Amino acid sequence: IAQEQRELAEASESVAIQEREEAERQRAEAEAQRREAERQERIAQRERDVAETLRGREAIQRARAESERDNALRTQSLFLADFAEQAITRHDYATALALALEALPDISRGIERPWVHEAELALIAATTQVRELRVFPSFPLSRFAHASADGTRIVTVTHGDAVVWDASTGDISARIEEAGSSIVAVASDNDRTRIAALLSDDFIHVYDMHGVVTARLYTGHSDRLGGSLVFSPDGTRLLELVSGDDPVVWDVDLAHPLYTLSGHEARVDNAVFASDGTHVLTSSRDGTVRIWDSENGAALHVLPGHDGREARVAVSPDGSLVATGAEDGTVRLWRISTGELMYMFSGHEGRITAIDFARDGRSFVTSSHDGTARVWTVDSETAQFVLPNHGSVVSAARFSTGGDRILTYAQDSSMRIWSATSGESDIILEGHTGPIVHADFSMDGNRVISNSVDGTTRVWRVEPTLLTEFAAFQERHGSSVRGVRLSPNETQAVSWSDDNTAVVWDLDSGAVAGRYDAHWDAVTDASFDPSGRFLVTASLDFTASVWDILSGQELLILEHPLPSVPGAGVFEARFSPLNTQIITRAGVPAFGRTAGDHYATIWHSETGAPIFNVSDHQGLVSLVAFSDDGRLFLTASWDGTVRVYDAASGELRTVLRRNSDPITAAAFSASGTYVVTGSSDGTATVWNVHDEEVLSVIDHNSGSIDSVSFVSEEEIMLTAFPDPTVSFYSTSRGRLIQRLSGHTDRVLSAQRVGRNEVLTVSQDGSARVWSLRTGREMYRLSVEGRRIVSAVMTNDGGRIVAGFGDGTVGVWRIRTNQSLVAFAWSLLPRELTAEQRRNFFLTSE
Known part of the structure; x- marks a missing residue:
């Protein structure tokens, strides 16, 4: 038994040893696995670290690339803005507009680039001044362009054809093209616009604005290309003038000639209908102008004295007067009914190129080879205005339909619009690159249509574009x-008035959001609390009131004990930035009264209880203000001091005084570190609030300082009476940085x-x-x-x-930012040409 027990114990021990060895083996294996796992984790972590580093480097590289790209684009935008400014100085506003748009981002077009303020300024200037609306291609030998009566169509006329354009889209709506044709007349009456063309088939063809033939007049002049056709004012008659022949008047609707105007002894160069259609006037190289009855062609009067080449002729709107211009620069005014010479006008130093009457018939304008146009009245031989500044021959001058403006154009491709009442010009239309053949106002006077040998017809707006x-x-x-x-x-604004009310307005709808009318005297100030839920108003009724904006309920009445004298009242009331206090300024606006009449009060904004009064000044308190963080407030006085207080305790922190002149303006900097004060002696002083150190004294030297404020910690802005400018100075040295002049x-x-x-x-x-x-x-x-x-x-x-x-x-x-850009694109009459893009270092589109 003992032996068996020993053997059993040995066997058990052997099993235990084996178990211990197995456990040890498993622990070793687990440790090895753990170490392998840690090794694998270290490898993975290193890989993650490397990947993160690479991502960081890539992000840095991307950020650097984006920064470099933005810097390059910003530099390019600055160059483009400068090019645009140069175009503006040349009055080439369409090019300036295109350049400024290239320099700015446009979300709708997928253009991403930094917003550059200089480009924005160029865009604003170009947008408000560009008047070119649309460019229609034509031919170098174009004669003129004409707008339909309703302004929806533009007709461009050349020696070869006529094209009718849709004025809004720029599409061709009709073309009249005939070999050997000479398109020579376009006329508009109140209802229709007609085009007449002398063609090689011996007929004058009359077309409507759709290019449909409405009449054919047989002339037999197929071999004559020189001359002109002129419609009567109502468009029912046509005056045919072919080189070398006498003028013929046709009935357009009946398609037959009415009469021939015979009598001149030399070639007839010009023929026109009187504005009322009752007379025809012709000028000839025989030195005369003749007046004919338009009903029967009878010769009525001969107006002599026009030696040299053809005379220029214009008839007053009522058909009673005719003005003629001669080669010697003189202009004559005749009475049509009698042929009587009324006045001779002198002043031009070159041949008269055109004459045009104002619609009221009381004045007319003449243009000349001397580079000027002149405005005359029919009852004085002295020019009312001289319109100068064209650098070459003034081809023509025309009144607008309303008679308030005059258009002049010259052979140097320039056009100007002048005031007919003052003779001043602030509108220059530039864009054509060749001499202008013809230009005129549209019938409504809101557009100018011009035609040039540069092969284009252009439409211009008269009124400026408003942003x-x-x-x-x-x-x-x-x-x-x-x-x-x-x-x-x-989203809202408050206004206050002498009518004893303050009104809060909703800016989106323009509706009244609240009307506050409990005061019985003028409201002198109103301001919102920082949450926008409450309003405080000040009044000459000696009170300030706090209102719930939504309900209109008067929550608090802040009463000020003041003497009942004229001008006494509460002049300012403001919530603190912390929304826990209200500051008011009250007193009697008269220098030299007792200090008790001039004080500031701090009130609890919820209860309306007065917290403390500031009555330390020895003169009128001119203003009060909180610092941006609400921890300090200041009071300025006519006693020459500014006092700075702790807003919570009312403790006086510092007194700022440079001299005894009244303080008229004061303000904290954003940090509350500095205060700038303005004085009636025309100086401003910048102080360090904490140690009363004077940083700078600015001698503005333009009267009493009205207002001062900090643009930044380094710059202040001030205004002064009676100075019409705004000035900017450095805070540290008081050096003038810039001045805004224009008011x-x-x-x-x-x-x-x-x-x-x-x-x-x-x-x-x-x-x-x-x-x-x-x-x-x-x-x-x-x-x-x-x-x-x-x-x-x-x-x-x-x-x-x-x-x-x-x-x-x-x-x-x-219009700002994207809306400004989108609006400017809608105004762009033409984009940059391929050559311009190369010149301005832009990629081809």
């Missing part, structure tokens, strides 16, 4: 608006918008938007008959809210 659209809100204040201010999210009267306010723009409002009644980077005017905003007194601009630059002296409030909508 701004003004809409007055339907309701208005009962008296002058005092100011306007935007809500924090810029004609005192600047009332200046607001920095975004990074690149400044909005100004002037006592001249206008508002303007300027480029902060270049100092150039971008937009000029005004409404005829209304004076802007206050305006604010949204940060995206898309809307400007304005209040007017007549109580109106309205908004300008401005």
Whole structure:
């Protein structure tokens, strides 16, 4: 038994040893597997690290490539913007527009590149000044172009054919083409436009605007290509003038000649109908102009004294007067009914090239080889205006249908539009590359159609293109608006007025979102709280009120103890940026009164309880302001000091004083580190708030400072009375950086918008938007008959809210960024040619 037990114990021990060995083996194997797993993980981690490094390098390389690409595109855009500016100085606005568009991104066309402000400025300038609408190809030997009565069709006429174009699409709608033809006349009356052509088949063919023949007049002149055809004003008669023959008048509808005008002793060069259709006038190389009865062709009068080549002839709209121009530069005015010479006009120093009467018949314009045009009245021999500045022979001058404008064009390919009342020209139409053969206003006066030997016919708009659209809100204040201010999210604006009310407007609809009229005297200030839910108003009724904007409920009345004297009241009321306090400024606007009449008060914004008063000043408190973080506020006074307080405790932190001149303006920098003050002595001072150190003193030297603000920590903006400019100075040295000049009267306010723009409002009644980077005017905003007194601009630059002296409030909508680019593309009359693209280092399309 003992032996068996020993053997059993040995066997058990042997099994235990084997189990231990197996367990050890398994542990070793597990350890080996773990180590292999760790090794594999290390290898995988290294691979991941390498991959991440490669991805990082690729990202860096991509970012570097994108940065280099953006820098290259930005540089290219700057060059293109400069080329566009050069084109603008040459008045080649269409080319400038195309170059500026090449320099800017366009999402709709899939063009990605950085937005370059300089290119934006060039685009704005080109868009607002480009007047070229469309270019129609023609032929170098073109004669003239004509717009249909309704303006929907353009007819271009050459020595070979006539083409009728759709004015809106530029497509050809009809073509009149005959071998050996001489297209010589186009006429429009109130209902129709007709085209007459002398063809090689001995007939004059009359067409409608669809190219359909409506009449054929047999002439027998197949071998004569020189001459002209002229329609009567109503289009029912046609005056045929063929070189070497007497003029013939035809009845177009009956297709037969009515009479021949015989009597001149030499070649007839010109023949025209009187504007009322009652007379025909002809001029000849025999030195005379003859007047004929258009009913029967009877000779009525001979007007002598026109020696040399052909005389130019024009008839007044009522058919009573005729003006004739001679080779010696003189112009004669005759009475048609009697043939009596009324006046002889002298002044031109070259041959008269054209004459045209204004529609009222009281004035006419002449053009000459001396490079000028002159405007005359029918009752004076002295020129009313001389229209100069053409560098070569002025081919013609024409009044617009309304008589308020004059078009002149010259052989140097230039065209100008002048005011018929002042004789001034601010419109230059350039784009043709060859002498202009013919140009005239459309019947509505809104377009100019020109024809040139460069082989093109061009249509131009007379009125400038506006990138701004003004809409007055339907309701208005009962008296002058005092100011306007935007809500924090810029979807609403508040205006306040002398009519004792403040009104909150919805900017999208223009509807009144709330009217607040509990005050019994003029409202002097209004502002939103940071959430945009509440409004605080200040009034000359000695109170400030807090309102719930949605309900219109007056939540709090902040009463100010003031003496009942004229002009006393509350002048400012603002929420703190932390929305826990309200600051008001109240007093009597008269220098030298007691300090108790001029003070600022901090109120609890929820309860309306006064927290503390600031009455330390010894003169009128001129303004109050919180720092951007709401922790400090300042008060400025006519006692020559600015006092800075802790907003929470009311503790006086510092007193800033340079001299005893009244402080008229003050502002914190964004960080709250600096304060700039403006004084009635015309100086501005930049201070470090913490140690009262003066960083710089700016001697503006243009009267009392009206406003000051920080553009950045390094730059301030100020306005002064009566200075019509806005000036920018460095904060550290007080050096003048730039000045915005253009207003004609005192600047009332200046607001920095975004990074690149400044909005100004002037006592001249206008508002303007300027480029902060270049100092150039971008937009000029005004409404005829209304004076802007206050305006604010949204940060995206898309809307400007304005209040007017007549109580109106309205908004300008401005095309910006992508909408500006899309609109500019819609105005582009022609794209860059292949040669231009090469010259401007652009790839071929």
